[in-house]
Structure formats: structure tokens, C-alpha cells
Amino acid sequence: MTQEQSALMLRIQQLGLTMDDLGQYLDTHPADSFAIERYQMTAEQYKKLSMEYSAAYGPLLQMYSTADSDTWLWAETAFPWND
Amino acid sequence: MWIYEKKLQYPVSVSGTNPQLAKMLLSQYGGPDGELSAALRYLNQRYTMPTSRTQGLLTDIGTEELAHLEMIATLAYKLTKDADLDEIIAGSMGGSFVDHGKGLFYVDANSNPWTATYIQNKNDPIADLQEDMAAEQKARATYNHLMDMTDDPRVLDVLRFLREREIVHFQRFGEALVQVQETYSCRKVF
Numbered sequence: 001m002t003q004e005q006s007a008l009m010l011r012i013q014q015l016g017l018t019m020d021d022l023g024q025y026l027d028t029h030p031a032d033s034f035a036i037e038r039y040q041m042t043a044e045q046y047k048k049l050s051m052e053y054s055a056a057y058g059p060l061l062q063m064y065s066t067a068d069s070d071t072w073l074w075a076e077t078a079f080p081w082n083d
Numbered sequence: 084m085w086i087y088e089k090k091l092q093y094p095v096s097v098s099g100t101n102p103q104l105a106k107m108l109l110s111q112y113g114g115p116d117g118e119l120s121a122a123l124r125y126l127n128q129r130y131t132m133p134t135s136r137t138q139g140l141l142t143d144i145g146t147e148e149l150a151h152l153e154m155i156a157t158l159a160y161k162l163t164k165d166a167d168l169d170e171i172i173a174g175s176m177g178g179s180f181v182d183h184g185k186g187l188f189y190v191d192a193n194s195n196p197w198t199a200t201y202i203q204n205k206n207d208p209i210a211d212l213q214e215d216m217a218a219e220q221k222a223r224a225t226y227n228h229l230m231d232m233t234d235d236p237r238v239l240d241v242l243r244f245l246r247e248r249e250i251v252h253f254q255r256f257g258e259a260l261v262q263v264q265e266t267y268s269c270r271k272v273f
Contacts, residue, residue, distance in 0.1 A: 006094075013093060020092070020147055021251065027140040028258040060089050080091045081157040 001083050008053050012060075015046040085146070092150040093244045095157045098235045102174025105162035106192060107232055111245070112155045113189025113197040116221035122148035124202040124218060131206045134266065137259050141215075144252050151245055156187055158241060209267075212260040219253035 001009075022039045029035060054064035058077030065074055111117040125145030132138045163176070163185050171180050178194060189197035205211055226246035230239060 009090065010094060012090065016090075017092065020143075024140060024143050024147075024251070024255050027136060027143060028255055028262065030136065058089075061086060074089075077089075080089060080153070081095075081160050 005053075005057050008049065008056075012046065012049050012053060015042050015049065018042045019046060085149075091154055091157060092147070093154060093241065095154050095161070095241050096237045097158060097161045098237050100164075100166045100170060101162045101233075101235065102166045102171050102176045104174075104233050104235065104238065105159040106174060106176050106179065107229060108155060108159050108162070108192075108238075109187070109190055110192035110225060111222070111229070112152065112159065112187065114191030114195075114225070115201040116218060116225050117191070117197075118148050118152035118155055118222075119189055119197055120201045121145070121218060121222060122152060123199075124204075125215065127202070128204050128211045128215070131204075132211075133208055133263065137208060137212070137263060140255055140259050144255065147248070147252075151248065154241060154245065158238060159187055160185075162238075208263045209260065212256050212263065215256045216253055216260070219249045219256065223249040223253070 019039060019042050022035055022042065026032065026035055026039065050060050051064060054060050055066060058073045059065045062074050065072070113119055122145050125141040125148065129138045129141035129145065132141060163171070166174070166176075166185075168180070171177060171185075179188070179190075182188070191197075203211075203214055205214075223246055226242050226249065230242050230246070233239060233242075
């Protein structure tokens with residue numbers, strides 16, 4: 001994994017953890033509008049970066065499989081324990 | 084329904100081969116207070132929880148525990164993948180190698196296989212959430228013990244993250260318990 005790839009992955013992991021944490025917080029504080037707003041902002045950013053990552057390095061989600069590739073990149077790119 | 088995302092929740096790396104540490108870490112894979120127990124406990128209790136709020140919390144925390152299970156697996160895999168047989172035997176993983184090769188298996192640090200007796204479901208939200216809170220504290224204590232067992236800074240970083248998440252989950256389950264108690268103690272007029 002290049003430094004560029006792992007830096008983008010790290011950013012995605014940071015945003016993902018923020019969503020995991022805020023999502024669980026909101027389960028017990030569903031009326032916290034500040035937290036809802038932060039969740040939505042984070043999710044927007046997450047979607048953008050994870051699609052960017054998928055296009056450059058292989059799909060993070062199977063549904064991000066790229067149409068312009070002639071091979072099934074989902075299973076052709078490394079799984080996270082082999083990175 | 085679940086969707087697999089091809090990433091770890093938090094970056095996982097190790098400083099080098101260490102089968103002995105892998106063997107100890109397996110406690111958080113298939114041990115009594117490990118991530119498999121946690122995920123299966125919460126994802127099983129959620130069906131009969133009284134409010135969708137508690138069902139949501141158990142779903143979300145149970146799902147995160149599956150991501151932690153993958154992180155522990157990644158640690159154990161990376162600590163053993165380049166080990167030769169002498170290192171495997173010196174790391175007390177000879178028995179494990181006979182049964183599973185370098186494959187992972189759901190056992191605790193003493194090679195006892197995972198069992199459903201590690202978890203409960205009482206269909207009683209007070210009892211179940213109390214169990215969940217205790218489970219988070221036992222997992223935190225196990226991570227503490229594991230952190231005493233290694234000086235690998237990369238592994239310590241991962242263990243510190245996982246320990247922190249146990250503390251957060253304990254907090255969330257405590258909030259859910261208070262809310263359930265408030266719901267139950269509310270006077271109902273029909």
C-alpha cells in the first residue's frame with residue numbers, strides 16, 4: 001500500500017469511527033440535533049472519500065465496483081488483513 | 084442484512100512475528116469475554132428488546148463487535164503468518180498448529196473452544212443490559228491484561244483503541260438501562 005493510499009484509508013477510518021461513535025450516541029440521545037448535524041456532515045464526507053478510494057484502489061463496497069474495469073476488482077484486490 | 088466493507092475499523096499492524104502473543108490475543112477472538120461472544124450476545128438479545136432504541140443500540144454495537152473480531156483476527160494472522168515451525172512450537176502454538184495449521188479458530192488463550200454458555204439472553208431488558216455492561220467491563224479488563232503481556236507498540240496501539248471502545252459501549256448500555264428503567268417505572272393510565 002502506497003503512502004497516498006494508506007493516508008486516504010486512514011482518513012476514511014477516522015470518518016467511519018466518528019459515524020460509529022455518533023450513531024451509537026444518537027441511539028440513546030435521539031434528540032441531539034447538534035450530533036445529528038455532525039453525523040450528516042461526516043457521512044457526506046465519508047461517501048465522497050470512500051467512492052474516491054474505490055475508484056483509485058478497488059471497491060470498498062461491492063456496489064462500488066467500477067464499470068470501466070474488465071475484471072472483478074472486488075475479489076482481485078487485497079483484503080484488509082493482507083494489506 | 085449486513086454489507087461487508089473491505090476495510091478495518093482501525094489500522095492494524097504488528098512489529099514482527101510473535102506466535103505467543105497471537106495465542107494470548109485469541110482470548111478476545113473466541114474467549115468468554117471476547118469479540119465473538121460480544122457480537123453474538125448483542126445481536127441475539129436485540130430481537131426481544133422492548134424499544135426500538137435499545138434494538139438499535141444492540142444492532143449497532145453488535146455490528147461494531149464484528150469489526151473488532153476482524154481486527155483481532157488480523158492481529159493474530161499477522162503475528163503468525165511468517166512464523167516457522169520452531170517459532171510456532173516455542174510460542175506454545177504447536178497444538179493449535181496440529182489442529183488448524185495457521186488457520187484461526189474460536190478458542191480462548193488456553194485453547195478452550197468457544198461455547199454459547201459464555202452468553203445469555205433472559206428476555207428481560209434490565210437483566211440483559213446489566214449483563215451487557217458487565218461484559219464490556221470484562222472485555223476492558225481482558226484488554227488490560229493483554230496490554231500487560233506485550234511491549235509491541237503497534238499491537239498496544241490497537242489494544243488501546245479496542246479497550247476504549249469497551250468503555251464507550253459500557254456508557255451507552257448504561258444510558259439504555261436508565262431509559263428502560265424510566266419507561267418501566269412510568270405510570271400507565273388506560
